Amino acid sequence: MTIAEELISEERAELLARLGLDGQNKASMGRVLATGSIAEATERADGTMEATIRIKEDEVCWEPDILVLPHGGELELTVINDDKNTHACLLPSNGDQKFLWLMNHSKGRAKITLDGPGYYWYSSPGGNDEGRGLTAAIVVQGEVPPEAKLDRPDQPRP
C-alpha cells in the first residue's frame, strides 16, 4: 500500500502515530515538525488576541503545534513549560524577537506584534530543541488593508 492510499483510508493523526512521526524517539530521534495539534487564538473586543502555548512533559514540542490568528496585530501569550527540563522561547515580533527563559515547570508571558497574512515559526533556541520538535507555527489569516490592494479585477487563486 502506498502512503497516498494510506492517507485516504486512515485518519492523519492515526497515521502519524502509527509511523512514529509525532513523538520523541519513535521513527526518528525527534518529533517531526508540524505534526501536532492546531488551536485558534481568542480575539478580544479591542481586536488584540490572546492564547496559551505550552511545552508538555517529555514531548519536546509546543502545544498547540499551529496557533491560528484571525488577523495581524497584537498577541498576548501565556507561555508554560510543563517539562522537567529547562527550555526557552524565541518569538517573532515586529521590532525585535522576544525571548523568554523557561525553567522547569515555569510560566511566563509574551506580547508580540505580527503582520498578516502569513505564517511564522517560533522555537526554543537552546541546544537542538528546535530540531527535536520545539519549533511551532503561528499562522496569521486575513488580507492586506484595502488601500494596499492592487487596482485590478479580482484574480483567480489556486
Next chain:
Amino acid sequence: MTLEYVDAGEAINHSALSAVPGIAPAVTDNVDYERLLKARSESQNWLTYYGAYDGQRYSLLDQINTENVSKLTPAWIFQAGQSGQMAAASTYAFEACPLVVDGVMYVTGWDGWFWALDAVTGKELWRYKHAVPFDVSLCCSNVNRGCAVANGKVYFVTPNAQLLALDATNGEKVWQRTIGDVRAGESASIAPTVIKDTLITGSAGGEFGVRGHIDCWDLETGEQRWRTYTVPKPGEPGSETWPADGEAWARGGANHWVSGTYDPELNLYYAGTGNPAPDFDGAVREGDNLYTDSVVALNVDTGEIQWHYQFTPHDLWDYDSTMEMTLFERDGKKLLGHFDKNGYFFVLDRTNGELQHVTPFVDRIDWGVITRDGKVTPRKYPDKEGEPVHFYPGPAGAKEWTHAAYSQKTELFYVPVADVGATATRRRREFKEGIPYWGAAVQVDIDDMAGSVSAFDTYGEEKWRWRIDYPMAASVLATAGDLVFAGTPTGEFVALDARTGEKLWEFQCGSGHHSSCSTYSVDGKQYVVVPVGWGGWLEGIVPGMLGAGHGSAVIAFALPD
C-alpha cells in the same frame, strides 16, 4: 498536590541579551532636502542610496588613491548572523548599500533586519528586526537594497511589503504602512528615496503577475501622496500596447524594484521598470507592453508620467530595466545613461526622453539587434511551446540590478558586466494569483560564462576591461582618488585604476559580493565599506556559483594610521 509554576516573567527583546546599547547619536536630525540636494559635496557622508540624486556612485574623497591603495586594510568587520528560522534561508543575501551620516552607518539586511553601526569601530549601536512571514512570495530571494535617512528618521521596506519609519537614534518604530499585497505575490526590496518632504518606493513581484506601481509617501506621517501604476488600465495612455480583451494588463508586471534617480531642476524622478509577466510567453500579451522594461520620468509632485522610453519592447527574455538611470551632462546637455539587461547602453536626453545613441556593452548578444538609432529587431526568443531556445544575454542580463558608477573626473562609466547565456523553453500556464507566472522553463549556462568591470566613455566606446571568469554581480564605486572598487562572486574586493583598469589591490572577503559598496570619512580618515553575503537569484545570475557558501558581514577598509 499542585505545584505553583515558577514565574518566568515577561519576554524581553532578544537584543537585550547582547552588547548592543540601543542608542545612536542624533546625527540625522538635520538631514533635510537641502542637504540631500548637495549630498555629494558632503563627501564625508553617503546620504542617499547612490550617494547623490544623480545615481553616479561617485565620491569626491581621494585620501585613498592610486598611490596608496595597496596599503588598504580591514578596519573592522560586522557579522550579522541570526537565531531562529527565516524565510528563504537558502537564498538570503546582502544586497544593501550602507548609508553613513557623521560617523553612524545605517545598513539593512535580509528578512527585515536593520542595523545602526559605529562607522569607525563597527560596533552595533541598535538593531530593528521586522517579523517577516516564512511564506512570503519572493521571486529572487530574501534581500533588501538599503534605506533612506531624513529628519531624524530612517526608512526602509520589508520583504512582506511594509514601509517603516524608525527613530534614527534608537530604531523604535515611528510609523508603518502596508505598501503591497503579499497575497498577490507582491513584495518589496527597494531602498526608498527621500525627495522634498516625501518618500518614493516601488513594488516587487513581477514574476508573480502583479501590476507594478510607484508610490509617494509623506515623510512625517506616512500618508500616501500618490500612486502611479506602471501598466495602464484599458483606456489610459499606453493601454493600446496591451491586448484589448482579457486581463493581461492586470498581470503585466513592470515593477520598480531598484531606486530611481532625480533631477531637481526638472522635478523628474527617473524610475526603471521591470519585465512584463509572464516573462517568456509573449503570445498572451501581444503588443509592446508599456511601461515594462522602460524608464518612466515622473513629476515628483503628482506622479504623472511626463515621458517614457522603452528599452525592450514586448520583452521575451526577462530583461528588466530597473537598474540605475545615471544622470550626467555632456556639452551642456542634460543626459541619462542606462546599461540595460539586454546588453545595450542607452543615452537619452533626460528632459524629454529623446534617444541620443545606443551601443552594445557585452561581447555576446544574439537575442536581437538594436541599431544606434534605437530600432529593435528580435531574433531568438521562446516562441513555440516546448521548443528550447538559447540566447545571450540570459535572463539576469548583461548587467543585473547591481550598479555602474560614473566618474566626473575621468568622464567614464564603470560597469559590472555579465556575459552568460540561457535556454528558455516556453511552457504556457494559466494565471493564478500568488503563483509564479513565467511561462517557460529556464536554465542559465553554467559552463560558459565570463565577466568584467568595463570602462566606457559617454558615447559607449570601451576604454578598458578588467576580466574575471564569472559574471560580475556587485555594484561598482568610483572615487576622486582615481579608483574603482568592485567585489567579485568569488569573494575578492578589488581596487582598479580608474584610467587603466589595472588591479592595484584586492582582499578576499570570504564570501561572494552581491551588494553596493560605499565610501565615507570620519575625523579626516577615509573608509570604504562593503556588505558581503553571497546569495540572491543565483540560478539566474551565476548558477555556477550556486553552491558557494553564504556570508553575512559588513567590512570596512582604511589606510593604516
